[in-house]
Amino acid sequence: MCSIRRPTKFLGMLKKSSRISGVVLRRMHAVGPGGDPDNEYHSRVGRLRFGAGALGLALLAADLVFNEKRFFKAAKVGNLDEIRQQLATSGKNELETENALVNRQHALGWTALMVAAANDQAAAVRELLRLGARHDVRERYAGASVSANNAGLHPLEVLQRREDEFCPTMNARASFLGWTALHYAALSDSSGSATALLEAGADPTARDHAGRRALHYARDPSPTRDIILTHTRKWEEAAAAAAAEERRRFPLEQRLKQYIVGQQAAIETVSAAVRRKENGWADDEHPLVFLFLGSSGIGKTELAKQLARYMHRDDPAAFIRLDMSEYQEKHEVAKLIGAPPGYVGHEEGGQLTRALARRADAVVLFDEVDKAHPDVLTVLLQLFDEGRLTDGKGKLIECKNAIFVMTSNLAADEIAQYGLKLRLEAETRAAQRVGTPQSATLEDIRAKHPVDIPNDTEECLEVTRVFKDTVVQPILKRHFGRDEFLGRINEIVYFLPFSRQELLTLVNLELKRWADKAFTKHSVELRWEGGVLGALADGYDVHYGARSIKHEVERRVVNQIALAAERGSLVPGCGVLLTEQGGRVYLAVRRPPSKDYTPLDLSVI
Missing domain, CATH: 1.10.8.60 (Helicase, Ruva Protein; domain 3)
Structure with missing residues (x-):
């Protein structure tokens, strides 16, 4: 015979398992000879006695409950039998399926598939994938301090758990936010895990929170790097072909017109420049640079946003917006690229350099660039001229594939008045085509135009070379004070008043x-x-x-x-x-x- 204290708690634990049969539960609830509910086995909390056979059945039933700790450990050491056994059990509730269990994330953020890949357990990676593990799940572990704060734990406890329950060879203090299992396979130099993940459809172009692909973490040279590089090129070729087909069926002009009212000339100018870049008919050594000119509220910022959506399929990290009115002082250059060593904020880096490190091919909007300090413009000149930027830590960031858009209200009044003149001339020509006398006033001309004329039937207004050279260029030169800065702008785009x-x-x-x-x-x-x-x-x-x-x-x-x-x-x-x-x-x-x-x-x- 065996005695167990606190029988109520023990029974409750056993009842949680949906695999415990009614026979076992009835055996545990037996009240002794005669089934008298008032005998000492039922009324006294002190001790509960039952046969060794019943205890064995009860322990077996309890073992059928999914054990998260054993499951993750099995993935860590490559115990395939234990992985299968844990997934064959029930979850914490009857609604939790096997697929949900295999993709369950640890309290600190990782999955069993990540554990197996990080510990070079290729066989476990293949088995987990076969059992339904998703290769696109993102890591939530953001370093010991942040993760401890999120989980309400002490940082030392988080460090210990990361090393014991994940991988002892990886820096537990570092942030792995946004990593996939393929990132871990690359870092651990597990060619078998990388192959299994890529064959299962893992995306080698997926970026972590820092904007890096799995290839960035692979040892060079190594078989793992070669495998990931081969698949990365295949993905990029397929993505480029799909994007080219989509552009052919749905040109950039057509897409921008869905979101931008008017500004037909601006849309055509931007689309033509982007098309040159996308199809390899542009200077590969320099990024594409635009300067948007015109009044406020006329579509400059919205066009930059829609361009980013088009180029990067709604990826929020691919649109970087900087309000240049925040960089009017000389010392605020450090806020842009990072403070030099020994200064406050050196470790944080700059707003621009941090963002470009994550997405070097982003669309970057410098809003109201005319308000920036001249030293900031010097940094931008280096960026536009060389396609790279050195941050406060001395790290070189290549961004030749980025698109830089500057907006400005310089010459806004002149452009507005000129645009109104062009509008009047266009409306006059349109009125003459429908028989309105040349002496008619603007109100008479507009009265002849029906309300429901489609936008695409209106005349596309173009700013003349004479106006650009004699009116706008002197204003820009007077403000920026350097020809080389204006010379690095690919297209100056004019936004005219609305018709x-x-x-x-x-x-x-x-x-x-x-x-x-x-x-x-x-x-x-x-x-x-x-x-x-x-x-x-x-x-x-x-x-x-x-x-x-x-x-x-x-x-x-x-x-x-x-x-x-x-x-x-x-x-x-x-x-x-x-x-x-x-x-x-x-x-x-x-x-x-x-x-x-x-x-x-x-x-x-």
Whole structure:
């Protein structure tokens, strides 16, 4: 016979296993001769006695529960039988499948597949992949200090667990955030693990949190590096072929026009330069550099964002935006590339160099570059001229494949006035084609244009060489003070004021945005008549671009709707119709179940 103290706790532990049979549980609950529930075996907590056979069955049943620690250890030492046995058991709950178990991440971030790859257990890697392990899971271990803080543990405990439960030969203090099993196979020089992962479809171009591929960590020379390099080239060739086919079917111009209102000349200029670069008809020794000129709120920043989306398939790390108004002082160069040795912040690096180290082929936006200190421009000149940059630690960062976009408001007034002149000339020519007299005013000409003219039928306006050389270039030279800086810019792109049709499109888009918000948040249907678009478009300010349209809609439409809601005129399920009379915008409300709109007089308090 055997005695076990705390029988209630022991029974509870055994009951957690879904594999314990009812026979075993009934044997454990036996109350003695006669089944009297009031005898000493049931009422006394002191001791519980049962046969050795029942204890053996109970321990066997408890062993059938998934043991995470044993599972990870089996992956570490390559015990295939133990791996299979653990995955054949039930999880912590009946809904946890075998596939979920094999991909379970350790409390500190890694998976069993990563453990096997890090410890050069190629057979275990193959077995785990066969059992459903995912090769694309990302490591969450961010170093001892950060991981300890995230897990609520002491850093020394995290260090010990990393060495004992993961791999003793890897630096437990370093961050491995974003690593895949292939990264670990490369670092551990496990050619067998790398081969198994790549044959299973692992992506050799996947980057960790620092922007590095698995190839970066492979020993050179080594068979592991050769294997990964071969597959990397195959992936890059396949990706390039797929991208080329997508560009052929869906050109960059077409994609940009989906998100950018107007600016046809700017879109065509940028697309042509990018096409040269993508197809190998550009200078490989220098990055592509743009300078976007024009008023605020006219699409400069949005075009840079959409270019990054196109080039890198929505990867957020591939778009780097730096507000150059934060670099107006001489000492702020260190913030850009990192402080030199011995200075505060040396170990942190610079904002630009850190980002480029992660994605050397990113689209980098230097917003309002005219506000930067001249010493910052010197750094940018080196970057544009050589396609590389040395950070505060002395590390050289190659970025010849990057695309650099600078925006500026220099000559914005001159460009705006010139653009308005071009618009008037274009509208005059369009009016003459439909029979409008040459003596007609601008209002007469616009009245002849229907509201629903598609944007792509409008004339593409081009800035003349005379205007560029005699007006814009002197302003740029006077500000930047150096010809070599301007000489490294591949394309100066001009953003012109919006046409009347483009303004109507902007107003319509802004109203649609508010209509979606009204329906989603308040269950209110918002509609508008065609005359409302023209009335709101009249609020356009050439110096503020699309932002002036946004403010006009908020001031003349949203304010009225908010006031109507405050006065109880709007209820869930109602409809709001915007009307125009004499250049003013009015509200009419339809309350269910009525289908008629009633004008709303908001002047009455």
